[in-house]
Amino acid sequence: MDPMLPDHDHCRYCGDAVPFEQAYCCEECYYADQKRIRSGRIKDITMAAVAVAGVVVVLVLGYLF
Numbered sequence: 001m002d003p004m005l006p007d008h009d010h011c012r013y014c015g016d017a018v019p020f021e022q023a024y025c026c027e028e029c030y031y032a033d034q035k036r037i038r039s040g041r042i043k044d045i046t047m048a049a050v051a052v053a054g055v056v057v058v059l060v061l062g063y064l065f
Contacts, residue, residue: 008017013029013036024030 009020011025012023013033016025018025
């Protein structure tokens with residue numbers, strides 16, 4: 001570890017150096033990361049709904065035929 005480098009953490013969105021008590025370097029990074037997280041959740045929920053619908057279709061078709 002470099003003794004000249006002060007203790008720091010990195011922004012959760014862009015990776016810039018920030019003090020340990022901060023998670024983001026600026027508000028723009030915070031809001032961009034929140035948008036990315038929401039988008040990921042929506043994608044996950046959509047994929048789960050499609051999978052459940054697929055299973056239901058397969059079960060119904062299996063019952064009918």
